Amino acid sequence: MADAAGRMNRYPDMAAVDLRERIAAHLAVTTEEVAVGPGSVGVLQQIITGLCDAGDEVVFAWRSFEAYPILVELAGARPVRVPLDAAEGHDLDAMAAAVTERTRVILLCTPNNPTGVPISHRRLEAFLQSVRSDILVVIDEAYVEYADAGSGPDSLALYRRYPNVCLRTFSKAYGLAGLRVGYAIATPAIAEGLRRTALPFAVSALAQKAAVASLDAExxxxxxxxxxxxxxxxxxxxxxxxxxxxxxxxxxxxxxxxxxxxxxxxxxxxxxxxxxxxxxxxxxxxxxxxxxxxxxxxxxxxxxxxx
Structure with a gap:
């Protein structure tokens, strides 16, 4: 980071190629399946604004990440809040029932922020099987590094079977919250769309270098x-x-x-x-x-x- 700070007079790589290649190697995906943005919030905004028109709906649990309704409303879409179940987790049956013909995106936060409750692999797979194929399901795993093995879903395995998105960030366990860098793993077509609709130069050169170094400090x-x-x-x-x-x-x-x-x-x-x-x-x-x-x-x- 100190070395990169000496070159702040230069624009960052708009395509974030080095970072995307490092993320791809880390998760055993291709570079074409990786899109980056200014934190997971930035990538979420790219997803929602890219897929939703005025009057479209985005379904998510509530209470969950408080940026969800803000980003949905900024896109002119309608937030659909589904109450958590008695165990403070996602009520997936109720979320499936909340889907309408206007639903474009479903947001699933696991482990859930702020309750900390994950969605099990079995329950999430059953949910994905029940959702229309034209609805994008975003698995938001901002806190996944803190989860015990097996407590939540194998999101990358599910991604291979369903056209959903795995969303992660360097803000939490990697300690880079102030630099704003997150990423999505998605099908090449979706990832390409996210890169094309991203705000140019949104991820700074310093953030890109720091994220690569952070992955190397596993x-x-x-x-x-x-x-x-x-x-x-x-x-x-x-x-x-x-x-x-x-x-x-x-x-x-x-x-x-x-x-x-x-x-x-x-x-x-x-x-x-x-x-x-x-x-x-x-x-x-x-x-x-x-x-x-x-x-x-x-x-x-x-x-x-x-x-």
């Missing part, structure tokens, strides 16, 4: 993820002992479902302690798993505010 990333998983398990066990009811999370965060009174009380307590959490009005609080000392502060605060 052992470092794996060690960082292992530490997060260990702390996640420790925090979940202690919070369960305190009486908090949590669903097992496969992200780098824990989700506390809370009514508005409890949510407001927790937010006030966290604010007073100088701890930043993500609160969702009417739904709950998402707490990022951090270093051990920071997590201990969170655990002490929640012990003092246990229902």
């Amino acid at each position: 052992e470092e990333m794996a060690a960082r993820v292992a530490a997060v998983r260990q702390e996640r398990a420790r925090m979940a066990a202690e919070l369960a002992a305190q009486g908090w009811k949590l669903q097992p999370s496969q992200g780098n965060f824990l989700w506390i479902r809370a009514d508005e009174d409890l949510r407001a009380r927790l937010v006030d307590a966290f604010d007073a302690a100088g701890i930043l959490v993500r609160a969702y009005q009417g739904d709950g609080v998402r707490i990022t798993v951090a270093d051990s000392a920071s997590n201990n502060r969170v655990l002490r605060l929640l012990a003092a505010n246990a229902a």
Whole structure:
């Protein structure tokens, strides 16, 4: 990154060839199947704006990634929110029932943000079999590196059988959130369309170089993820002992479902302690798993505010 910063007077490679080749080698796909953008949000915007006209519909679970309805409305389409099931995961039967003749895209976030609940391979494959072939199903795996093996789908295997899209990012486990670089694995025709509709030069030269270097530092990333998983398990066990009811999370965060009174009380307590959490009005609080000392502060605060 320091070396690349010395050449910031040059435009980045608009086609991001080096990065696409490195991603393709990493996931055993072809370069023609890779499209990149400014974070997974940027790639999502390319997908939605490229496929949706005014009045078209995009189906997604709710609560899920909060950018979904924003991106859908920016494209002039209609967001169709399908409530999560009792286990804080995707209600795939209800999502299938929400599909209409105007549905163009279905967004599936696994592990789900903010609840951390993944979609199993078996359930997702059954869902894909039930969806019309003209609907693009996007498997958004922004947090997949934190998931335990076998907890979620083998999205690349499903991609080989169905014309869907696997969407990932370097923002989370790779630690490059400030550089904005994400990617999609899609059929060559879809990936070509995404590249053609992308904002020119949207992924900076610095981001491209950093993403390649990050893929080359896989052992470092794996060690960082292992530490997060260990702390996640420790925090979940202690919070369960305190009486908090949590669903097992496969992200780098824990989700506390809370009514508005409890949510407001927790937010006030966290604010007073100088701890930043993500609160969702009417739904709950998402707490990022951090270093051990920071997590201990969170655990002490929640012990003092246990229902």
